[in-house]
Amino acid sequence: MVSRFRPARRLGLIGLLFASAGCSDWLSYDPGSLRYIEAEAMTRDLGPKPNLHGKPKLQAKVRETMARLYGPDPQFIRVPKGAPLMLGGRYLASHLREGDGQNARDRRIYEGDSFQDPKLRPQSGGYTVYRRNCLHCHGVTGAGDGPTAAFFFPRPRDFRRGIFKFTSTPTGARPHRDDLRRTIVKGLDGTSMPAFEPILSPSEIEQVVDYVIFLSLRGETELALIEEASISEEGDNDALGEDIVQEIVSGVFTRWKSAQAQVVNPAVARTEPTRESILRGRDLFLASDCKDCHGRLAKGDGASFVETKISDEIIFGGDPSKMADRVAALPEKVQALWKQKLDEWGNPLRPANLNRGKETTYKGGRRPIDIYWRIAKGINGAQMPGHYPSPFDDRKMWDIVNFVLALPYEPELLTEAPVAPTAGAPAVADARPR
C-alpha cells in the first residue's frame, strides 16, 4: 500500500517546473540532519510512567507504522498511495544531493533511487522550500513549534490536526488547496505570517503547498494512530493491523479530497454596498452574537472574552515562556474565562478589532468574498461560529459584509447607532449629518 516517493524520469514537465523555480542555490544548501518530533499524545496516552496505561508495544507499532507510511525522517520521504498531493507527492522533492563537502553533487531523482542511503538528501522541492522559509516558525513536524515560534502572537499554526482558519469550505472541513495557496502568497495580514509572493516562484509555492498538506496528512495520521492505540489492548497482536491502518489513512485522505469539491460560493451576487444595505448590516451586527465577542464598537473587546487590558498583560507582559505564571496570578473567575477562550491549539485568542480606521486588517483577506467566507462559515479553531444559512440568509450575509467593510471608514455607524436595534427591523433612516 505504501509507495516509495520516486519521481520518474519520464516526467519532463516536472523538470521544466523546477528549472524555472529559481533554485540555483541548491548547491550551497545543506539541509543537515533533522528528526520528526512525536506528538505529545504519544507519551501522554501510550508512554510509560506516570501514565498508568503504559503501552510500549503499541507505542513502538505507531512509530514503525509512521515511518513506513511517511518515512522515518524528513529527508526520507514516503507517500502512501492515493495521497491528495500533486502527482502522488512528486512536488515534495525533486533533487538529491550525493556526497559531502567539495564532492557534493546534486542530481535529479531517478526511479529506483534508494532514499535509505543517508548520503542522498532531497534538494529543492517542497521539502527544501519549507526548510528555508517556514521551518523556523512552523517547526520540522509542522507542529507550530519552530525556534522562533514562542515569540509570536498569534502563534504559528500547528498543521498536524488538519485544522485551518482561513478557508472557503464548510465549517470544520479541510481547506481547499486555493485557501492554502492564498495564505502563503498573501500572508496573514496583521500577523507574523509573511506574504511569500515576492520571494517564491509560482512553482515553489505549489511545492510548499504540497509540503504543508503532507505535514498535515502525516500529523493527522499520527494522532489517529495514537488514538487507536490508546483504546487497544497492549497484548492484542492484531491491534493496529494493516486493515485499520488503511482505514485511518484513507479517512484522512478522504477528508482532504472531499473538501476540494466543497467550496462555498455565495448563492446570490453581492448586494451593492448602498447606505440601506450597510445600515441593515449594522443592525444585524448589534442584534446578533457579533458584539458579544467583537464588542459594541467592534473593537475586539466583547464581554465573552477576558478584558483587553488583562489579555495584553498576559500575552505581551513579559517572557512568553512564563505566560502560565501570569495566568495563574489572575483571580479564579478570570482564569477560568481565559482558559475557556483559548484557541483549538491551546494558544491565546482575541476577537479581531474590526474598527481601527485605516489600520484595520483582515488576516484572511479584505475582498468581499473573504469577509463573506469568514462570517458565513466561521473561523475554524478560533471559536468564531458560522452564520449561514442561519441566522443569516443570502441577503443578510451581504448586508453584514457591506457593513464590516464600511465600518473602518465610518466609525459613526456604531458610535451613533440606536441602543438596541432588532434583527430584521426596517433599515434605520440615516440621521447623521453628511
Ligand code: HEC
Ligand atoms: C515568521 C513566522 C512565520 C513564517 C516564516 C511562516 N509562517 Fe505560516 N503562519 C505564521 C503564523 C503566526 C500563522 C498563524 C496566524 C493566525 O493564527 O492568525 C501562520 C499560519 C499559516 C498557515 C495557516 C493558515 C490558516 O488558514 O489557518 C499556513 C498554511 C502557513 N502559515 C503556511 C506557511 C508556509 C508554507 C510558510 C513558508 C513558505 C510559512 N507559513 C512561514 C507564521 C509564520
Ligand code: HEC
Ligand atoms: C464567539 C465569538 C465570536 C463571534 C460570535 C463572532 N466572532 Fe468574529 N471573530 C472572533 C475571533 C476570536 C476572531 C479572530 C480569529 C483569529 O484571528 O484567529 C474573529 C475574527 C473576525 C473577523 C476577521 C477575519 C479576518 O480575516 O481577520 C471578522 C471580519 C469577523 N470576526 C466578523 C464577525 C461578525 C460580523 C460576526 C457576527 C456575525 C462575528 N464575527 C461573530 C470571534 C467571534
